[in-house]
Amino acid sequence: MKKLLLFFLLFIGVQLFAQEVDNRNFVDKPPAYLIKKTTEKIIPDGILTEKIWSESEIMENFSQKFPSDSVAALAPTQMMMAYDDNNLYVVTKCYSKGGDWIVPSLRRDYGFIATDNITLLFDTFKDKTNAFVFGMNAKGVRREALVYNGGRYNSDFSDSWDNKWRGNATAHGDHWIAEFVIPFNTIRFEEGATSWRFSAYRYDTQHNEISVFMQIPINFTLTDLNYMAEMNFEEPLKKTGLNVSVIPFLAGSVSRDFEDETQTKAVGNFSAGGDVKIGITSGLNLDLTVNPDFSQVEVDRQVTNLNRFELFFPERRQFFQENADLFSGFGTGRSQPFFSRRIGITQDTATDESIQNTILYGARLSGKINDRTRIGLLNTQTAAQLDNDLPSFNYTVGVLQRNIGARSNIAFIGINKQAINAKDFTGSFSNYNRVFGGDYNFSTKDNHWNGKFSQQFAITESSLKDKFSNHWFVEYSTRKFRAEVFSLYIGAGYDAEVGFVPRTDIYLVSPEGSLFFYPENSNISKHTLFFDTRFIYKIGNDPLEGIDPWTLSDISLTAEWTMQFRNFSTFSVEGNWSRILLFDDFDPTQIQEDGQVLAGNENYSFGRVFSSFRSDRTKKIAYRVRANYGQFFNGTRLALGADVRFRFQPFASISIDYSYNHIRLAEPFIPVNLHLFRPRFDLTFSKKLFLTAFIQYNRQQENLNVNGRLQWRFQPASDFFLVYGDNYLSEDFSNLGVRNRAITAKFTYWLNL
Numbered sequence: 241m242k243k244l245l246l247f248f249l250l251f252i253g254v255q256l257f258a259q260e261v262d263n264r265n266f267v268d269k270p271p272a273y274l275i276k277k278t279t280e281k282i283i284p285d286g287i288l289t290e291k292i293w294s295e296s297e298i299m300e301n302f303s304q305k306f307p308s309d310s311v312a313a314l315a316p317t318q319m320m321m322a323y324d325d326n327n328l329y330v331v332t333k334c335y336s337k338g339g340d341w342i343v344p345s346l347r348r349d350y351g352f353i354a355t356d357n358i359t360l361l362f363d364t365f366k367d368k369t370n371a372f373v374f375g376m377n378a379k380g381v382r383r384e385a386l387v388y389n390g391g392r393y394n395s396d397f398s399d400s401w402d403n404k405w406r407g408n409a410t411a412h413g414d415h416w417i418a419e420f421v422i423p424f425n426t427i428r429f430e431e432g433a434t435s436w437r438f439s440a441y442r443y444d445t446q447h448n449e450i451s452v453f454m455q456i457p458i459n460f461t462l463t464d465l466n467y468m469a470e471m472n473f474e475e476p477l478k479k480t481g482l483n484v485s486v487i488p489f490l491a492g493s494v495s496r497d498f499e500d501e502t503q504t505k506a507v508g509n510f511s512a513g514g515d516v517k518i519g520i521t522s523g524l525n526l527d528l529t530v531n532p533d534f535s536q537v538e539v540d541r542q543v544t545n546l547n548r549f550e551l552f553f554p555e556r557r558q559f560f561q562e563n564a565d566l567f568s569g570f571g572t573g574r575s576q577p578f579f580s581r582r583i584g585i586t587q588d589t590a591t592d593e594s595i596q597n598t599i600l601y602g603a604r605l606s607g608k609i610n611d612r613t614r615i616g617l618l619n620t621q622t623a624a625q626l627d628n629d630l631p632s633f634n635y636t637v638g639v640l641q642r643n644i645g646a647r648s649n650i651a652f653i654g655i656n657k658q659a660i661n662a663k664d665f666t667g668s669f670s671n672y673n674r675v676f677g678g679d680y681n682f683s684t685k686d687n688h689w690n691g692k693f694s695q696q697f698a699i700t701e702s703s704l705k706d707k708f709s710n711h712w713f714v715e716y717s718t719r720k721f722r723a724e725v726f727s728l729y730i731g732a733g734y735d736a737e738v739g740f741v742p743r744t745d746i747y748l749v750s751p752e753g754s755l756f757f758y759p760e761n762s763n764i765s766k767h768t769l770f771f772d773t774r775f776i777y778k779i780g781n782d783p784l785e786g787i788d789p790w791t792l793s794d795i796s797l798t799a800e801w802t803m804q805f806r807n808f809s810t811f812s813v814e815g816n817w818s819r820i821l822l823f824d825d826f827d828p829t830q831i832q833e834d835g836q837v838l839a840g841n842e843n844y845s846f847g848r849v850f851s852s853f854r855s856d857r858t859k860k861i862a863y864r865v866r867a868n869y870g871q872f873f874n875g876t877r878l879a880l881g882a883d884v885r886f887r888f889q890p891f892a893s894i895s896i897d898y899s900y901n902h903i904r905l906a907e908p909f910i911p912v913n914l915h916l917f918r919p920r921f922d923l924t925f926s927k928k929l930f931l932t933a934f935i936q937y938n939r940q941q942e943n944l945n946v947n948g949r950l951q952w953r954f955q956p957a958s959d960f961f962l963v964y965g966d967n968y969l970s971e972d973f974s975n976l977g978v979r980n981r982a983i984t985a986k987f988t989y990w991l992n993l
Contacts, residue, residue, distance in 0.1 A: 270454065272435075272470035273297055275321045282322070282329050284421040286380065286410035293331060296320040299453065299469075305441065306450040307765035307806045308758070309458040313451035315444035317358065321471065326480055330420040332358050334378070334442060339413050341378035342445040342858055343890045346924035348953070349383045349399050350375075352462075353808060354857035356445050358418055361387060361463065363437035364429035365523065365611050368465045368647050370565070372427045373397075376418040379890055380409035381927060388565030390647055390683060391463030392690060400554075401561045403427075404485070404957040404990055424522075425483040425992070428607050431522040432476045437468040445858045448807045457687075458766075459719050459756060466647065466687050483519030484993040487957075488512070491533045495982035506981075514988075515559060523608035524615075529559050530601050534584075535984045536961040539947050542938045544901055544916050546828050546877075549742035555580045563606035566616040566639045570653050570679050570694065571739070574748070575709045575730050577675045577696045578655055579740040583620050583635050598623040600632075612643040624660075629667035632660045635738060648682040653696075657738050673737040674699040677709075690715045698734050705781040706731025709741070719756065726750040732782035745782040746793075750774040763806055770800040784823050786841045793821040807856040817847040820873075828873055829903050829912045830940055836909055838873055846871030860887045875905035895920045915939040928953045937970060943979070944970040957990035 278292045302313040318333040341356045357377035373385040385399040406421040440453040454467040496506040513531030560580040584599040602620035616639035624632040641651040657673040677696030691714040698707040711728040732745035757767040774796040780789025800814040825837040848870025868879035881899035901914040923931040936945040946966040969977035
């Protein structure tokens with residue numbers, strides 16, 4: 241194994257020096273544009289009758305990002321900007337070869353691919369770290385998002401952020417026009433600023449083309465904040481006056497837990513609360529919440545879980561969104577010291593679904609205190625859980641982030657979870673849990689080198705050793721090659737209760753690399769060859785009988801080939817070999833009868849082959865199919881899956897996602913068939929009225945979930961929700977048993993003072 245690792249590192253080293261260096265300059269001397277101030281009243285109707293648009297500088301010359309990054313855009317785009325004391329105004333003209341614009345849905349926060357749309361990014365502090373995102377499609381449907389961590393990875397994009405702004409679009413044969421009105425009190429910036437950085441990208445379905453205002457190498461993301469132009473304001477920006485938003489809500493529900501024998505009828509509940517957003521400065525915001533209710537938040541997508549560890553589900557609640565990267569960006573995916581879903585959400589033991597645990601109040605101060613420094617302070621208080629005999633908890637988090645150099649930063653975090661009146665409760669809980677640590681994120685100006693170094697320490701009541709976690713990775717990327725080495729150490733005593741740490745007492749090292757090929761005059765835009773190795777060692781400070789310290793417990797070797805076509809369809813095939821040392825008895829199917837398990841302290845080796853194909857997503861019928869076959873512990877596994885979407889533009893879409901796992905382990909295990917079926921129906925009657933019905937059947941959890949949500953957006957960022965939820969015990973479809981049922985109505989209104 242040491243020889244294999246040495247060979248892989250040698251292979252990466254040879255490729256690093258063998259690949260052609262991309263000397264093209266995409267960053268130096270970005271263009272600058274003058275943004276004129278106006279006193280004219282501008283109506284965002286997509287009809288350019290205002291005089292300012294005939295006087296504004298036209299920004300054009302978009303470049304192609306996909307399928308190539310070396311030619312001008314086939315579909316031309318023009319932009320113009322203006323501003324006054326209260327708003328930034330942006331107009332875009334998006335041309336194409338015809339007027340067959342694709343807009344699958346009228347729902348806000350649409351996906352970028354498979355719809356004609358344009359997206360604007362604004363780096364208001366010019367720090368190349370964070371940006372505000374505003375987008376619109378050819379029907380005037382809007383979306384907004386946040387970019388953080390420099391936008392270097394696709395995961396650095398959060399579309400859960402919501403705010404109040406206006407816009408509309410109109411179609412005109414061979415082009416469509418989008419008009420944006422973005423209030424300055426919607427975004428954060430430095431008072432007196434004379435310039436921002438900005439960029440834009442567009443998807444044109446008729447050419448299957450992604451184009452960008454600032455040329456970006458094809459191997460970097462669309463949101464990479466290294467590639468932006470300058471926008472210079474005719475006069476310095478002023479503070480917009482009192483910047484306070486009050487967002488009250490009223491909610492009422494009727495529910496019944498049929499598995500609780502003491503509950504013989506439905507129970508009604510009424511609640512009221514709300515949020516307040518206060519702009520302390522133009523860059524620093526205070527968010528307050530009292531008795532928040534998150535009943536309108538979409539339910540988590542159920543999955544088939546065949547591994548031994550907890551699964552990660554993203555945060556969707558609005559209170560935790562703005563500047564979320566300040567708090568959640570520490571550590572790595574396998575060791576996050578702070579995970580906001582630990583606050584106010586617990587697990588329903590009957591259905592394994594997340595359920596709300598009341599948050600009494602919350603306060604969060606976050607944002608910029610100067611052009612290079614961000615701070616974050618978060619405090620929330622949850623109610624006691626009397627049914628589980630658990631006390632209330634107070635959560636406090638403090639964060640400081642300082643930019644260093646052009647694209648690097650150093651950050652520190654402190655987390656405290658404290659039980660309140662702990663002596664009055666007898667449930668199983670810790671009186672306190674504290675984590676402190678810091679990260680250093682770095683990126684070179686040319687974007688070739690990226691990396692991170694992270695260290696956290698836990699202060700707990702546990703007597704286990706190694707109450708710390710550290711990790712680092714270094715990545716080198718060019719147009720034709722990418723290499724990365726990743727290292728992670730999680731001590732046995734590192735118990736971050738407010739974080740996401742599914743596994744402790746391990747050391748993981750993972751070298752990986754990719755080769756990229758770009759065929760000319762072909763329907764294929766890119767070939768990717770990907771190689772990954774992972775080695776996990778059991779450190780041994782959490783002693784297990786019969787396991788020696790620093791035992792190599794897990795090995796994974798993967799090779800993958802992916803073809804991306806010019807119409808955005810993709811095909812991939814992957815081979816993997818793994819060896820796993822089970823420490824404890826384990827049932828991979830999680831549904832065996834009579835407690836049948838695989839014996840712990842045993843090695844299991846298995847290989848598999850995986851293949852998938854995704855079709856062109858601009859078509860009215862789009863699909864993805866996948867197949868997986870190979871060894872699985874001491875048996876075999878066949879996995880098949882497909883998801884299909886039918887689009888009835890723009891008022892309805894139907895998607896069906898199905899996965900099947902046939903697992904046959906050695907006797908006395910019983911062969912099992914695990915089905916996961918998830919049909920979803922989306923109706924968008926208008927830009928203000930939406931209906932979603934989502935059904936999920938999970939054989940592994942023996943649960944059938946039905947969720948329906950009607951949303952009426954009667955004013956910008958103001959809504960009425962009617963939500964229905966139902967869970968059934970589905971072991972036998974001929975005799976479904978109701979587990980719980982609820983219907984909730986919620987009214988929320990966004991008021992700017």
